[in-house]
Amino acid sequence: MAESIGALAEARRLGLTRHIGVSNFTNAQLDEALNVEGGDQIITNQVEVHPFLANRKVVDHCEARGVKVTGYMPVARGKVMDDDTLKAIAEEQNATPAQIAPAWVASRDIVVIPSSTKREHLAANLEAMKISLTADEMTRIDELDRGERIANPSFAPEWDE
Numbered sequence: 001m002a003e004s005i006g007a008l009a010e011a012r013r014l015g016l017t018r019h020i021g022v023s024n025f026t027n028a029q030l031d032e033a034l035n036v037e038g039g040d041q042i043i044t045n046q047v048e049v050h051p052f053l054a055n056r057k058v059v060d061h062c063e064a065r066g067v068k069v070t071g072y073m074p075v076a077r078g079k080v081m082d083d084d085t086l087k088a089i090a091e092e093q094n095a096t097p098a099q100i101a102p103a104w105v106a107s108r109d110i111v112v113i114p115s116s117t118k119r120e121h122l123a124a125n126l127e128a129m130k131i132s133l134t135a136d137e138m139t140r141i142d143e144l145d146r147g148e149r150i151a152n153p154s155f156a157p158e159w160d161e
């Protein structure tokens with residue numbers, strides 16, 4: 001940990017990068033990283049966040065430690081398109097479920113990074129950042145959390161669940 005975080009901090013000191021961060025870190029790993037030299041420069045932990053995986057333990061811990069969360073896979077690789085609750089909210093908001101999901105992530109004060117190979121989807125995803133979800137809509141989406149993790153390779157750490 002000390003070697004890797006030290007190298008990232010050094011890259012920043014040399015002006016090779018504007019910011020440094022970590023990804024898929026558990027709460028214990030983040031604590032360890034923050035305690036080594038250069039760890040105070042970590043600005044984000046990029047983890048999986050979408051309506052089916054709210055990842056609250058990690059999000060809460062990052063917030064408590066002053067580290068911004070970046071939520072990846074906000075559209076759950078397209079799965080959100082088939083969800084009835086998200087479809088209903090999309091209709092209320094004159095949007096698509098693929099826009100509602102990142103809007104929900106962003107509303108939780110999480111940096112959100114949907115990806116797309118299509119120009120019109122990229123534009124729609126930028127538009128999604130203008131969607132203002134009501135408290136009731138936020139609650140209905142909160143209730144979709146089922147701990148469904150998509151990025152979970154064999155070498156994954158023991159997640160905070």
Ligand SMILES: NC(=O)c1ccc[n+]([C@@H]2O[C@H](COP(=O)([O-])OP(=O)(O)OC[C@H]3O[C@@H](n4cnc5c(N)ncnc54)[C@H](OP(=O)(O)O)[C@@H]3O)[C@@H](O)[C@H]2O)c1
Pocket residue numbers: 023024046047071072073074075076077078096098099113114115116117118120121122124125151
């Ligand atoms: N740190 C990590 O370990 C990690 C792991 C996974 C992903 N990531 C990063 O997270 C970002 C997003 O992840 P991801 O691409 O795996 O998942 P994602 O953003 O949840 O899903 C992308 C899929 O959703 C579709 N999509 C996107 N916008 C859409 C829209 N407006 N309407 C309909 N469909 C839409 C895309 O299809 P089309 O191309 O057809 O639009 C694509 O199939 C990427 O930058 C990736 O590098 C990081």
